[in-house]
Every structure is written in C-alpha cells, then in structure tokens.
Amino acid sequence: QVQLQESGPGLVNPSQTLSLACTVSGGSISSGAHxxxxxxxxxxKGLEWIGYIYYSGSTYYSPSLKSRVTLSVDTSKNQxxxxxxxxTAADTAVYYCAREGGITGTTYYFDYWGQxxxxxxxx
Amino acid sequence: xxxxxxxxxVSVAPGETAxxxxxxxxxxxxxxHWYQQKPGQAPVLVVYDDSDRPSGIPERFSGSNSGNTAxxxxxxxxxxxxxxxxxxxxxxxxxxxxxGGGTKLTVL
Numbered sequence: 001q002v003q004l005q006e007s008g009p010g011l012v013n014p015s016q017t018l019s020l021a022c023t024v025s026g027g028s029i030s031s032g033a034h035x036x037x038x039x040x041x042x043x044x045k046g047l048e049w050i051g052y053i054y055y056s057g058s059t060y061y062s063p064s065l066k067s068r069v070t071l072s073v074d075t076s077k078n079q080x081x082x083x084x085x086x087x088t089a090a091d092t093a094v095y096y097c098a099r100e101g102g103i104t105g106t107t108y109y110f111d112y113w114g115q116x117x118x119x120x121x122x123x
Numbered sequence: 124x125x126x127x128x129x130x131x132x133v134s135v136a137p138g139e140t141a142x143x144x145x146x147x148x149x150x151x152x153x154x155x156h157w158y159q160q161k162p163g164q165a166p167v168l169v170v171y172d173d174s175d176r177p178s179g180i181p182e183r184f185s186g187s188n189s190g191n192t193a194x195x196x197x198x199x200x201x202x203x204x205x206x207x208x209x210x211x212x213x214x215x216x217x218x219x220x221x222x223g224g225g226t227k228l229t230v231l
Contacts, residue, residue, distance in 0.1 A: 037220065046209065046222060046223075046224045046225040047158075047166065047209055047211075047222040047225070048222070049219070049220040049221070049222060052220070060218055062219065063124075096165060096166075100220075101168075101171070102154075102171070102172075102213070105215075106154070107154035107156075107171075107172055107213055108213040108220060109154075109156035109168060109171045109172075109211060109213075110156075110158070110166070110168060110211070110220075111168050111171070111177065113165040113166055113167075114165065115164075115165050116165050
C-alpha cells in the first residue's frame, strides 16, 4: 500500500519561502510508473493543482504559480519537495502531495494522497 | 484554460439518490474523475475514467459522462456520504490537471 507523508513548517513569514517535503513509502518514485503532484486547498475553499514532477526531475507547473514554485525529487530518499517563494497570506492552505494514476498521455487522476499539512503565512 | 463547473450544494434524504454534476466544454471527450472529501481529511478517489471504481469503493457510487456534463450518482445515500465532492479532468491541450469548484452533499 502506497503511503505519502508531508512534512515541514506550519508557519511561514510573509515574503519568505515555503518548503515542504513528501516522503513516499510502499512504492518507489524511481520506478517511473507515475507522476507525482502537489495540490493545495485554502481553508474552506476548493482544490488547486500546483504541478507535477517525474522521477527524472522533469516538471510542469500551473501557470498561476509557475513563477514562484519549484518541485524537486530525491530518489535516494524516495522523497518529493515543494518550494514556494515570496509567499503571502493567500498561500495559506493545506498542502497535499499525491500520486498520479492513469495511462500516460490518456488520463491522469490522483489515486493516493498524503494526509496534508497546513501551512499558515503570517508574521 | 479549461473550466469545470459544479453546483455548490446538493441535498438528499437518506436512501434516496444523489446526482452531482460537473459541467465543461465538450467534457464528454475527456475522462472525468471524482473525489470525496470529508472534513479534516484528504480527498479520496471514488470514481475514475468516468465510471470506474477503485477497489473498496461501494457500488452505490457510479459515474457517467456525455456532451457537456459529467455526473456522479450516489444511490441509497447514507449519512456517511455527507462530504464535499470534486470532479477533475486532465486537459490534454495544456497538460493541466483541473478541478471543479466542489459540491457539498448534505444528507437531510
């Protein structure tokens, strides 16, 4: 059973960089069988896709966050990372990492999710 | 960018059938996926590829997709089905993963 676990600071100062990690167990990122995504959810609001990364390091970011987000992968640790720069209160959200299922080039969905971690941007 | 539209809320009595819609331009040409999210929990995939169910999801959950509307149908609704439901597609033209705004299902 694949499990994902997010970790990182729960409080970040405005204008600073938000950094989160996602540790994957029960499956290997380096198998190359899946993309891995980050998704966020502001309190009381809907889901927003941030972007995905492949084991090779190739990435794709949502245009709304592209200028501020960096995704990376450490296959030796079976770990994903998210960095979001120049944060404001609008970046306060629960951040999820998720595995993408589906057939490459045909359909993508999120079949395994982490439990999420709340990050608050405030001084 | 591709937009998915869901009704903010749907209410249904226990034992009845709930239908949650997801509208999008020619959504019938895309594969639609549905997630259930209960308060304080991560979303759970309940239907993928329009109408397939992951292992462990009750048969009461089903999906359909045609034209400009996809529908998640929950039969014999139970109190435990009360949750937010989100539809999602992959927009092949942009490689974006797109979510609908979510629908709160209330069991009366």
